Amino acid sequence: MTFAVAPNSACLSQAFLRNKMKCILRKPQPQLPASNDTVTFLINGTQYTVSASNNGSLNPESRLVDYIRDQAKLKGTKWTCREGGCGACVVTARTKDPQTGQELVRAVNSCLTPVYACDGWDISTVEDLGNRRDGYHPIQKRLAHFGGTQCGFCSAGMVMNMYSLAMSNKNLKSQDIENTFDGNICRCTGYRPIFDAFKSFADDADPEIKKRCDDIEDCGSCPGKSSGGCCSRPAANLPSANLDLSLPTGEKWNKITDLKTTFEILNNHAKNKIKYRIVAGNTGTGVFKFDGPYDAYVEVNNVPDLSVLSVNKSEAVLGAGITLTKAIDFLENLGNTEGFKYAGGMGHHIRRVANTPVRNFGTIAGNIMMKHDHHDFPSDIFLILEAVGAKVYVASSPTDISSYKLVDFLNVDMRGRLIVYFTIPKRKGNYVYRSFKITKRHQNAHAYVNAAFLIKVDPALDFKITEKPSICFGGINPKFVHATRTEDALTGADLADPNTLKKAIKMLDEEVEPDHHLPDSTPQYRKQLTQNLLYKVVLGILGEKADGNLHSGAEVLIREQNSGRQTYDTDEEFGMSPLYKPVAKLEALAQCSGEAEYVNDIPKQQDELSGAFVTATLANTEIKTIDASEALKVPGVVTFITSKDIPGRNSFYDGFMGNGKEEVFVETEVKASGQALGLVVAQSREIALAAAKLVKVEYQESKRPVLKIKEAISKAKEEGTFESAIMYPPFMNVKSPDEPNPTSQYKIKGEFNIGGQAHVQMENHVTLVIPQEDGLLVYAATQWMDQCQMMIAKALNIPNNSIDIKVKRIGGAYGSKISRGTHVAVAAAVASHITRKPVRIVLDMEHGFEMMGKRLPYHTEYEAGFDQNGKIDALQAKVICDSGMYDLDTTSAFAVAFMQSCYNAKGWNLQPGRVTTNTHTNTFCRAPGTTQGIAIIENIMEHVADTLKKDPVEVRQANFLKPGDPLLPCHGKQHEGDIFEGVNLVPNIIEELQRSGDYEERKRLIEEFNRSNRWKKRGLALVPMRYLQGFHGMKLSAFVAIHNQDGTVSISHAGVECGQGINTKVAQTAAHTLGIPMSKIAVKAANNLTAANSDCTGGAITSELVCYAITRACQQIAERMAPIKKGLEDPSWEELVQKCNQGGIDLRGTYQYSANDADVKPYDIYGANLTEVEVDILTGEFKIVRLDLVEDAGKSLSPEIDIGQIEGSLVMGLGLWSEEKLVFDPETGRLLTRNTWEYKVPLPKCIPEDIRIVIMRNAPNPLGVLRSKATGEPPLCLAVAVLFAIKNAIKAARSDAGNTEWFQLDGPVTPEDVVRLSLTNSGEHF
Ligand SMILES: Cc1cc2nc3c(=O)[nH]c(=O)nc-3n(C[C@H](O)[C@H](O)[C@H](O)COP(=O)(O)OP(=O)(O)OC[C@H]3O[C@@H](n4cnc5c(N)ncnc54)[C@H](O)[C@@H]3O)c2cc1C
Ligand code: FES
Ligand code: FES
Secondary structure, three states, X not given: OEEOOOOOOOOOOXXXXXXXXXXXXXXXXXXXXXXXXXXXXXXXXXEEEEEHHHOOOOOOOOEHHHHHHHHOOOOOOOOOOOOOOOOOOEEEEEEEOOOOOOEEEEEEEOOOOEHHHHOOOEEEOHHHOOEOOOEOOHHHHHHHHOOOOOOOOOHHHHHHHHHHHHHOOOOOOHHHHHHHOOOOOOOXXXXXXXXXXXXXXXXXXXXXXXXXXXXXXXXXHOHHHHXXXXXXXXXXXXXXXXXXXXXXXXXXXXXXXOHHXXXXXXXXXXXXXXXXXXXXXXXXXHOOOOOOOOOEEEEOOOOHHHHOEEEOOOEEEEEOOOEHHHHHHHHHHHOOOOOOHHHHHHHHHHOOOOOHHHHHXXXXXXXXXXXXXXXXXXXXXXXXXXXXXXXXXEEOOOOOEEEEEHHHHOOOOOOOOEEEEXXXXXXXXXXXXXXXXXXXXXXXXXXXXXXXXXXXXXXXXXXXXXXXXXXXXXXXXXXXXXXXXXXXXXXXXXXXXXXXXXXXXXXXXXXOOOOOOOOOOOHHHHHHHHHHHHHHHHHHHHHHHOOHHHHHHOOOOOOOOOEEEXXXXXXXXXXXXXXXOOOOXXXXXXXXXXXXXXXXXXXXXXXXXXXXXXXXXXXXXXXXXXXXXXXXXXXXXXXXXXXXXXOOOOOOEOOOOOXXXXXXXXXXXXXXXXXXXXXXXXXXXXXXXXXXXXOEEEEOOOOOOOOOHHHHHHHHHHHOOHHHHHEOOHHHOXXXXXXXXOOOOEEEEEEEEEOOEOOOOOOOOEEEEEEEOOEEEEEEOOOOHHHHHHHHHHHHOOOHHHEEEEXXXXXXXXXXXXXXXXXXXXXXXXXXHHHOOOEEEEOOHHHHHHHOOOEOOEEEEEEEEEOOOOOEEEEEEEEEEEOOOOOOOOOHHHHHHHOXXXXXXXXXXXXXXXXXXXXXXXXXXXXXXXHHHHHHHHHHHHHHHHHHXXXXXXXXXXXXXXXXXXXOOEOOOEOOOOEOOOOOOHHHHHHHHHHHOOHHHHHHHHHHHHHHOOOEEEEEEEEEEEEEEOOOOOOEEEEEEEOOOOOOEEEEEOOOOOOOOXXXXXXXXXXXXXXXXXXXXXXXXXXXXXXXXXXXXXXXXXXXXXXXXXHHHHHHHHHHHHHHHHOOOOOOHHHHHHHHHHOOOOOEEEEEEOOOOOOOOOEEEEEEEEEEEEEEOOOOOEEEEEEEXXXXXXXXXXXXXXXXXXXXXXXXXXXXXXXXXXXXXXXXXXXXXXXXXXXXXXXXXXOOOEEEEEEOOOOOOOOOHHHEOOOOOHHHHHOOHHHHHHXXXXXXXXXXXXXXXXXXXXEOOOHHHHHHHOOOOHHHHO
16 A cells, blocks of 8 residues: 655755745836826736726726626636635735735635725736746645545635735734635545645645655746746735726716715715725625615725834834734734733634635624624624723814714714724723634634623632623624623623523523524524533532532633545556556646636637526516516617527426426426526626516415425325335335345334435536527536527427537536536527527626536435344334425435445345425535435444444344345346345454454444543544445446547547546546556547437546546557557657558547446445544534545556545545535525525635545455546545534433433434534533
8 A cells, every 4th residue: 555645855944935926026117197187007917007987897896806807707616605705706816904014915705895885906817826827826736636536626716826825925824824814615525635735845745744845846937927027926016096986877986085085075075875895895896795785885994094013111003004914913913911911812703703704804884884783793893892891982173083982883873974983992901801602614604603701800809709790692693792681690700600600591591582584593502502511610610629520611612723545555566657647637837727617717709698587586487467568678688588489498407217207497386495587688697687687477376385305205195105206116116025024123214315415516507509500509507418409409499410519628517517507598698699699698606606506405215123242133114315496317226225325235125205395406426325324224223233232333233134135126237136246345344443443442432532531522433434335327428539640649539628637537548558658638629410319427436437437448449550560660649640641540549438338337336434533512613623535446547547536535524524514494495595695615614634545455346447446525425423423422412311212313413413413401510
């Protein structure tokens, strides 16, 4: 076994990086002219001037990201969420500190930045760093080299976030780097390789990481050299003039650089009742998107007086315009000053507010005003300031300044007034400050409940509280701030007296009255949090005075830095061949430099139009009328399209089996909220979106929607249709030949529910359709070209051969672009057909969430019988999935097929079923059905073990599948009478994992830990898997052409590159088969000509099957070349190719893999996952301490890529089980978790602190392609171990609470579930 490290080489240090960065900088910057009616800024050294009087297309809401992409034509910068929640749009901004004049280099979310606020900015995008022609930047190279890109859609944002950090001249430490990536989502990689890449720049980088740096940095890569050999770049000379812009769209935009003018303008606006917005960081628009429109904007970023920071005898002063980033530094430093010790904790708290780019520009005043305008906003800044007795100073003129307590400020009329600064008081004496933020996710998540405490205690006097304490909670209800009665009750009380706490808890119970607004957590949980947090504070104050095993309650969970180890074989057997070796992804550098083109990067076409969907806001109703007249009046709107305008079939998808229909636009019946009703087509996306909001829809009376699987089941049971309408007919059952044992020694009965999961691919759904001579050219983000072509042809009633589909790459999909992407493609094609113009539709994230189905939720009812060893001899399970509104991509048949996993299934009868609900048609999502099937059987194993009080591993061992055991017949994968003839690798894997993962020792340590800690618990779980890879009926083709002049090779194949690395594996395979270096090979866009009739990319099998087709296509050519080669003496490749061409040899090969290729057979994939978690029982938060995963990938074709697939898939699975929860409005059926604010996918600190991945060695696959196995989906099935590990931790807490009975834990588990199920009763357990 070898470690995945590159040959020894010293990693280049951070000092090198800085040198390199200096070297890479552009030519000296021009002086930006100061002007009163133009906004001037630099992008990558080029000056852009926006003239207010002559710029019809820009309005005050126009964002920098669009300017960069559409005006500067720099497509490297991407957008996904447009709300500061994903990091795709991050660029670097150089500005000057208005107070000190010092240069500030900061990462900024260009999606939140108004173009008009960029006056004087010097902006760098990913293109500024490096490119193919001039050489790449070290940051770009390292990210590529470490396998930090898959689909690449997040990569530019990652690079620029890192670049901004490095350029802000900090001493780079690994921890800083990790902390900085708290706002950049990567749905593909699982983050570990991104961290490794960037941490390699840190002074304290792990030597293993350093070793991997290789010699990838060479001086020749400095783009600066080609532009004149510059080595440093002075900051652009920023003008500081006021701006007074009268925008062509009618609004005013003032940029102010002094307070006096600011007041004049504000007073004037107030007097004239002009609706205005003060613009500071403008990040508030990421949270409250619909506060406008405004008639005037007053930009105050450049007012020096708003950026003061000072400390005097009695207080510290923070200017209103201080950014959160600056506030952190200031407060953390201030914490070392006598009288301000508490400030350190405040600074620390702010580190968990929003994310780095938001904190870089978001200001304190902006945050406080958000709370002022939206009392229900759980502002952390408000809370911590209020708790310490801060004052806010509000002014309407330089002399008219009033101060308020923060709570009082909430009701102050702010028209014409400005927050100018805040003060926090110096406090003498022993003050304890604690603040908390309990969230869905550790990073970049608003609080369920936040809390801040400032308590003066005297330890010498039994911890007497010597003055009225300050106890504040957020997230309770819009009015609640101070727990005043509790504060009173605690005043003068002795904390060491147990009755004090009891009384305080009782008081809290009485005075805290949380409201309930979905998707917030329940009032019960939030109330309990207030009590538990107070308890934490008290335990912290009492310290050693509290019982030893309670100490764990005092602290919050600390997430340690991430570390990883990846282990795999490499193979020297093939000498120079790149196969079976770790190679960098073909497109990695292009992705890291923004050169990789995605559909929405294709330049705007002549006369191009944009489409925006009008969607239903109600479920389970019918349309009465749709009135688009107002929308059609909007200048620039071209037409509004409904179902009536579709010339052919109104369906974008007929179902995986081709036996259904899903309307492009609803005709009458609205089943789900979010269904498309029509499409506004306009000259720009902005116009189309704005006009779509004006379309009026009247509905008939709606019926209450059925949104949950259990509701649908109960309804069917009540109506007596459960068996007939929900359960599939018996022939679909997966059943052993033996009947279940009716007299099993032990019997259990239970249920298990699994939630849905949104795909959250970073590239939103998008299509560009261009009319051409013989039909339509379609650039679609689809995993299924054939389906796209067919459905467009049907909708338009045109022949299939009039449609050309092209897919170069897609920015992530995970199944979302199998059937769902076609919706956008068909709608765009209809619009293009009608208007005869190019039409582009790019969904925004919210529309994507609302319009698109997701992973299917599941409900299982089971009964099992077993003996004293846990050997199951009877199992009846009804496995029901929620197909959403149409039963088109249902997966419960897969689920039951996968339930046998690595077990003997004697006496099993598994019955699949499905319900329909008033939610969108649910669809395939990475490891569809398989994930649930394996989770369901593993949950049953846990239940059996719990009943017998045995280690669940022993129970699993008692059930292992052995050679000669019957296999359950299931849907073409296994047949009636099949017996297991292979080798079940699971027992060996488990043995190895138990050894390498110190299973027994860790189990012992965990038991000890749990005994000694009442309020922190650890849990360990080991989950094995046998995954039936059987999607072999698919058809996938490849086309290979060798160019005679230079012997280079072009390939186009049927697989869609969506981050899984298919192009790299294809190039490796072709290079291997033809015996040439990979550098000779280019993989071109997939298209429906060379890949006609191919199936979709999915099921994790596409790479292998396409590699099969590639091998055959290359072999065809090689066979034709062989006679010529024979006649030549040791020819070079180029010579051979030329001679073949001269000899009339066809140098093109094509092959379609299909079920007829009998040498490729279904096979099993084995693996296991050992996961350890730590849970805070008082808050319900958890972290993954360590995760060891072993997977059998056969003989991995490309180990770095397979490791990436394993980690990425695993982390998506961790999200499914422990984070991502979908919540619908029970009345309207509308999805409430439809953006990054409410729906939380894993961020870097969600991944295991210590993650160790092993690709099994010496495990070639005799049945698969080139002895390899699929990797993209199976690891997701293993992620369920996290659920069981959390469950085991909860179990330990329940046991302390006196309950050792089995309990049901469904996925995804939330902190609220943890607290509820831990039986933490505040009254009883304190
Ligand atoms: C993705 C994301 C996550 C976030 N997470 C959290 C979180 O976890 N906890 C939390 O507390 N906050 C969170 N926030 C909120 C964030 O802290 C605020 O967006 C930020 O502080 C606002 O500052 P700004 O300068 O950008 O304000 P702007 O957006 O510029 O302005 C916001 C409001 O303040 C007004 N305003 C600005 N300056 C002044 C002034 N001097 N006087 C009077 N009015 C003024 C504006 O008119 C506007 O109404 C999050 C924001 C985002 C985008
Ligand atoms: S697009 Fe800007 S943060 Fe998501
Ligand atoms: S590579 Fe990060 S989202 Fe795909």
